[in-house]
Amino acid sequence: MGFSSQDELISSITTDGQIDSIVYQKTTPAAGLAGHWQHALSGVGSIPAATFSGAEATFVPTDNTWSEGAIPVGDQTDPITKHILSMGVSMVGAAGAPWFILPIDLVGYAKLTTTNVSTTGAKTITMTPIGSTAANVDRYPEGEGLRMFVASYATMGANAPTMQVTYTNSAGTAGKTTQAGIVSTASATSGILLNSGNAANKVGPFLNLAAGDTGVKDIQTLTWGGTAHASGSVFIGLCKPLCMPIPVPATGLYNMVDFVNTLPSMPRLRNGANVQFLIFATGATTSGATFYTNFDYGWN
Amino acid sequence: MAGFRNVAQWASASDAGRVHMTTFRKAVASAATAANDFVDYTYFAGNPPANFYASAPLEAAYVESIRGINIPNIAGQFLKSITVMSAAASATTTSNQNQRLLLADYLLYYPFVDTDAVGEQQDMIQTVSLPRYIGGAGVQMMAVGQSASSAVGQFTVTYTNLEGVPGRVSQNTFTKVIGGGGTIVSSSNNAVTGSHPFIGLQAGDTGVQSVESVNFTAAGGGLMAIVLVKPLFNFYSTQECRRTTSGNLESYGAASQFETVIHRNTVEIKQGAVLGVVGLGNAGSLASSVLVGTLETTWGA
Numbered sequence: 001m002g003f004s005s006q007d008e009l010i011s012s013i014t015t016d017g018q019i020d021s022i023v024y025q026k027t028t029p030a031a032g033l034a035g036h037w038q039h040a041l042s043g044v045g046s047i048p049a050a051t052f053s054g055a056e057a058t059f060v061p062t063d064n065t066w067s068e069g070a071i072p073v074g075d076q077t078d079p080i081t082k083h084i085l086s087m088g089v090s091m092v093g094a095a096g097a098p099w100f101i102l103p104i105d106l107v108g109y110a111k112l113t114t115t116n117v118s119t120t121g122a123k124t125i126t127m128t129p130i131g132s133t134a135a136n137v138d139r140y141p142e143g144e145g146l147r148m149f150v151a152s153y154a155t156m157g158a159n160a161p162t163m164q165v166t167y168t169n170s171a172g173t174a175g176k177t178t179q180a181g182i183v184s185t186a187s188a189t190s191g192i193l194l195n196s197g198n199a200a201n202k203v204g205p206f207l208n209l210a211a212g213d214t215g216v217k218d219i220q221t222l223t224w225g226g227t228a229h230a231s232g233s234v235f236i237g238l239c240k241p242l243c244m245p246i247p248v249p250a251t252g253l254y255n256m257v258d259f260v261n262t263l264p265s266m267p268r269l270r271n272g273a274n275v276q277f278l279i280f281a282t283g284a285t286t287s288g289a290t291f292y293t294n295f296d297y298g299w300n
Numbered sequence: 301m302a303g304f305r306n307v308a309q310w311a312s313a314s315d316a317g318r319v320h321m322t323t324f325r326k327a328v329a330s331a332a333t334a335a336n337d338f339v340d341y342t343y344f345a346g347n348p349p350a351n352f353y354a355s356a357p358l359e360a361a362y363v364e365s366i367r368g369i370n371i372p373n374i375a376g377q378f379l380k381s382i383t384v385m386s387a388a389a390s391a392t393t394t395s396n397q398n399q400r401l402l403l404a405d406y407l408l409y410y411p412f413v414d415t416d417a418v419g420e421q422q423d424m425i426q427t428v429s430l431p432r433y434i435g436g437a438g439v440q441m442m443a444v445g446q447s448a449s450s451a452v453g454q455f456t457v458t459y460t461n462l463e464g465v466p467g468r469v470s471q472n473t474f475t476k477v478i479g480g481g482g483t484i485v486s487s488s489n490n491a492v493t494g495s496h497p498f499i500g501l502q503a504g505d506t507g508v509q510s511v512e513s514v515n516f517t518a519a520g521g522g523l524m525a526i527v528l529v530k531p532l533f534n535f536y537s538t539q540e541c542r543r544t545t546s547g548n549l550e551s552y553g554a555a556s557q558f559e560t561v562i563h564r565n566t567v568e569i570k571q572g573a574v575l576g577v578v579g580l581g582n583a584g585s586l587a588s589s590v591l592v593g594t595l596e597t598t599w600g601a
Contacts, residue, residue: 034325035325035346035347037323097387097541097542097543097551097553098385098387098541098553098555098592100323100383100592102321144315144316144317145314145315145316145317146317170317196323197347198325198346198347199347199349200347200348200349200366201366202347203322203370204322204323204347205321205323206321208370209372211372211373211374212372212374214316214317214318215317241321244381244383244557244559244594244596245321245323245383245594247383247385247555247557247594249385249539249541249551249552249553249554249555250541250542250543250551250552250553251543251551252543252551253551253553255555263559263562264562265311265314268315280323280592280594282325282385282387282590282592283387283590
C-alpha cells in the first residue's frame with residue numbers, strides 16, 4: 001500500500017511498529033582495482049560468503065531466503081509494501097577512497113566457469129524468462145528495471161576478452177544485445193565487476209542495454225570475443241538498482257541518506273528482495289576493505 | 301519519447317527502468333595547473349578515456365562518443381543527478397578542494413591552432429557542421445591547450461554567430477603560461493590574470509555556429525584547440541578526499557550531490573551528446589587529483 005502521508009508513515013512506525021533496522025558488514029573478498037566496481041557477495045561478514053552453487057550456465061533465482069547469504073528483509077508474503085527510509089554506509093580500506101556504494105536487489109545469477117570462461121564464443125544461458133506472477137523471481141514483472149553485470153568470484157587469468165550479452169527485453173523482444181566491444185579485465189581479483197574499469201570500452205556498474213530498453217526478461221547468451229581469459233569464474237548478475245549510489249569520501253567516514261525528507265524516493269523493497277551492495281573504488285586497495293551499512297525500512 | 305508532465309511521472313521513471321546510472325573517473329595529469337585556471341577534464345585519462353583533440357589540424361571534427369560520459373543514445377533524456385568527489389593527489393594535498401564544475405555537451409572542435417602564428421590568419425576547414433544545437437543557441441567557444449604554453453599571447457576568433465552572420469570577431473583574448481595540455485589556455489578577455497572558460501563573443505552575440513579563423517597578435521608559445529560546447533549544468537566539489545598518514549591520522553572529504561527537480565531545474569541531454577566536465581580549482585594545482593562521480597539520466601515513456 002505504501003504511505004499516503006507523513007502522518008501515516010509516523011503512525012505505522014511508532015504506533016504499529018512497522019519498522020525494522022538492518023545492520024550489515026562484509027569484507028571484500030580481495031583487493032579492489034582502481035576505477036572498478038566490486039561486489040561483496042563472496043566476502044565474509046555478517047551474512048555468509050556466497051559460493052555460487054547451482055548448475056553451470058543456468059540462471060539461479062535469489063531472494064531474501066537465499067541460503068548462500070541474504071539479508072532477512074521482512075515478510076515476503078503480506079500484501080504490504082516495504083520501503084527504505086534511510087541508509088548509511090561506511091568503508092574502511094587502504095587507498096581505495098573515495099567510494100560509491102550502490103544497493104541492489106539481486107534477482108538472480110548465472111555462473112560460468114572452466115571452459116565457459118577459458119574459451120571464446122557464445123555461452124548459452126538456461127533461464128526461465130521472468131514473468132508477472134506472484135513468485136519472488138517475478139518481483140519485477142517482465143524484468144522491468146533490471147540491469148546486468150558480469151563479475152568475477154575467483155581470481156581471473158590473463159587476457160581481457162570482449163563481452164556481450166544477448167537478452168530479451170522487458171517488452172518481450174528477444175535477441176537484444178548489450179553494447180558491443182566492452183572488454184573484461186585481465187587478471188582481475190575476485191569480486192570485480194569485469195565490465196567496469198578505468199579505461200576505454202568499460203562501462204559501470206551495468207552493461208549498457210540496447211538504446212531505449214528499460215529491463216531484462218531473459219538472459220540468452222554471454223559471448224566472449226578476442227582472446228579468452230586464461231582461467232576464472234564469473235557470474236552474470238541480474239539486479240534492480242534500489243537507489244542512488246551513496247558516496248563515501250574517505251576511509252572511516254560514514255554517510256547517511258534520508259530517503260523520506262531530503263530525497264523522498266523511499267525505494268521499495270519488493271517481496272523477496274535480496275539486498276546486496278556494489279562498491280565503486282576510485283583507487284586500488286592493497287587488501288580487502290571492510291564495508292558497513294545500516295538501513296531502516298518501514299512497511300504499510 | 302516524451303518528457304515529463306508532473307513529479308509523479310518523474311518519480312515513477314526509476315521504477316519503470318527509464319533511468320541510467322554511470323560512474324566516471326578522470327585523473328588530472330601530473331603537470332601542475334595554476335590556481336583559478338580552468339581545466340578540461342575530458343583531456344585526462346580514465347573512464348571515459350582521454351580526449352586529446354587529435355585529428356587533422358584546423359579541420360572541424362566531432363569529439364568521439366566514447367570520449368564522453370557513458371549515457372544512452374536516445375532522445376528525450378534529462379539529467380537526474382550528479383554526485384562528485386575529488387580524490388587528493390596525496391595524503392596532504394589540499395589544492396583540489398573547492399572546484400567549480402560545469403557539465404557540457406562537447407559538440408565540435410578545431411585542433412592544433414598554432415599560438416605562435418602572429419600575423420598569420422589561421423583559416424578553419426569546415427569538414428563537419430555543428431551537431432545537436434544546429435543554430436548554435438548558447439554554444440560557446442573554449443580554447444583548450446594541447447601542449448605546454450610558454451608565453452602570454454593574444455588572439456581573436458572570427459566566427460559565424462547564432463543568427464548565421466559570418467565575420468563576427470571575439471573579444472581580444474589573452475593566453476596563459478600553462479604546464480601542459482588540458483588546461484583552458486585563454487584568460488578572461490581583458491587580462492591575463494582573469495579566468496573564464498569561454499572566449500568572449502562580439503557584443504550582442506549569444507551563440508556560435510562555426511569558427512572561421514583565429515588571429516594571433518602576440519605569441520603564446522604552444523598549441524590549442526577551439527572547442528564548441530553547450531554548457532548544461534553548473535555544480536561543484538567541496539573538500540578534497542584524503543587520509544593523513546602521519547601524526548593524528550584523520551580522514552577528510554566530502555561528496556557533493558545535485559539532484560535535479562528537487563535541488564535544481566533539470567536540463568535536456570540531446571541524443572548523441574558527448575558529456576564532459578570543465579573544472580576550476582581555486583586552491584592550487586589540480587595535478588594528479590582524481591575527479592570521480594556518478595551521473596544519472598532519465599527519460600519519459
